[in-house]
Amino acid sequence: MTQHSTLPAAPGIGYKPQHYSAIMDDARPVRWLEIHAENYMGGGGRPLAQLRHLAERFPVSVHGVGLSIGGETPLDPDHLARLKHLCDWLNPASFSEHLAWSTHDSAFLNDLLPLPYTDKTLTRVGDHIDQVQNCLGRQMLLENPSSYLxxxxxxxxEPDFLRELARRTGCGLLLDVNNVFVSATNLGFDPRGYVDAFPLDAVGEIHLGGHDTDTDxxxxxxxxxAHGTAVADPVWTLLDHVLAKSGPRPVLVEWDNDVPDWPVLADEARRAEKALAALRMQRPARSAAVA
Structure with missing residues (x-):
C-alpha cells in the first residue's frame, strides 16, 4: 500500500461509500479523504476493500467518534485495540478524536457530550490522550467541541484548556470552524476572538460542516x-480569518447526514480550494510589501 505520511494543505472530504466510483474516476479538487474509524473496524468485506484502493491514491485521515476521551471511566480496551488494528494496517496520515464523552458505565451514548474545563478534567483527559498515543504509537489530534451550554x-x-492539553501530552489539535461558530452563537461569544486565542500552531487539520438553525x-x-447541509457563509468567512492567522492547513468538508450527490460535495471542496488559493496569493504580496 502506498504510504502518505502527511496530509496536504489542500481540500479533503469526509468519504462516503456512495461516492466511491466518482472519487476513483475524478476526485478533483479533493486531495485527501477522512473516514470515521468505527465504520472500518470489521473483519473485511467491501468497505475495507474499497478503503485499500482509496488509500493507494489518497492520504487518509482517521477520525474517531467513539473513544469517549473525556469520559470519567477508563477507555474501553477492546475499542482501543480495534482502533490500533485499523491504524496499523492503514497507516493513516492523521488520527483525531473529539474533546467529549459518550459513555456511561457500560452504555454508549450516540452523542458527543461536553465537559467542564477544570484541573480535574484536564488531568483525566491528558491521561487518556497519553494512553491513546502510547497504544497507537502515533500523535493524535483533538477536536474542539460544538457547545450548547x-x-x-x-x-x-476552552482555547487555554486545549493549549495546555497539547503542551502536556504532545497531541495536536483539530480546529473545527463550524463548531466555533455554533458554540459562539449558542453561548454568546465572539468567534474571531476565540480563533485569536486558539493555539493555531498546534493545528494539524481544519474542519468545516453544515449546521441547522433553531431557537431556544x-x-x-x-x-x-448537524453535518447535513452546505457550509454556511459566515463559517466560510470565519475560515478566511483562521487561514489568515494560521497559514495553509488541510481543510476538510464534512457532510454526514442527508449526503448529497458527489458534484455538490465537490463544489464545497472547490470553495475550500479557493480559500486556500486566495491565501497563497495574499501571502507573497504581503512578503513583497514588507521587503
Missing part, C-alpha cells in the same frame, strides 16, 4: 452541529 464549574477558557425556549438563535 457552559459549565459554571469551568475554570479554564427564549427565542434566541440555537445552532445544531
Amino acid at each position: 457552559a459549565f459554571a464549574t469551568s475554570t479554564w477558557a 425556549d427564549h427565542g434566541a438563535p440555537l445552532l445544531i452541529d
Whole structure:
C-alpha cells in the first residue's frame, strides 16, 4: 500500500461509500479523504476493500467518534485495540478524536457530550490522550467541541484548556470552524476572538460542516452541529480569518447526514480550494510589501 505520511494543505472530504466510483474516476479538487474509524473496524468485506484502493491514491485521515476521551471511566480496551488494528494496517496520515464523552458505565451514548474545563478534567483527559498515543504509537489530534451550554464549574477558557492539553501530552489539535461558530452563537461569544486565542500552531487539520438553525425556549438563535447541509457563509468567512492567522492547513468538508450527490460535495471542496488559493496569493504580496 502506498504510504502518505502527511496530509496536504489542500481540500479533503469526509468519504462516503456512495461516492466511491466518482472519487476513483475524478476526485478533483479533493486531495485527501477522512473516514470515521468505527465504520472500518470489521473483519473485511467491501468497505475495507474499497478503503485499500482509496488509500493507494489518497492520504487518509482517521477520525474517531467513539473513544469517549473525556469520559470519567477508563477507555474501553477492546475499542482501543480495534482502533490500533485499523491504524496499523492503514497507516493513516492523521488520527483525531473529539474533546467529549459518550459513555456511561457500560452504555454508549450516540452523542458527543461536553465537559467542564477544570484541573480535574484536564488531568483525566491528558491521561487518556497519553494512553491513546502510547497504544497507537502515533500523535493524535483533538477536536474542539460544538457547545450548547457552559459549565459554571469551568475554570479554564476552552482555547487555554486545549493549549495546555497539547503542551502536556504532545497531541495536536483539530480546529473545527463550524463548531466555533455554533458554540459562539449558542453561548454568546465572539468567534474571531476565540480563533485569536486558539493555539493555531498546534493545528494539524481544519474542519468545516453544515449546521441547522433553531431557537431556544427564549427565542434566541440555537445552532445544531448537524453535518447535513452546505457550509454556511459566515463559517466560510470565519475560515478566511483562521487561514489568515494560521497559514495553509488541510481543510476538510464534512457532510454526514442527508449526503448529497458527489458534484455538490465537490463544489464545497472547490470553495475550500479557493480559500486556500486566495491565501497563497495574499501571502507573497504581503512578503513583497514588507521587503
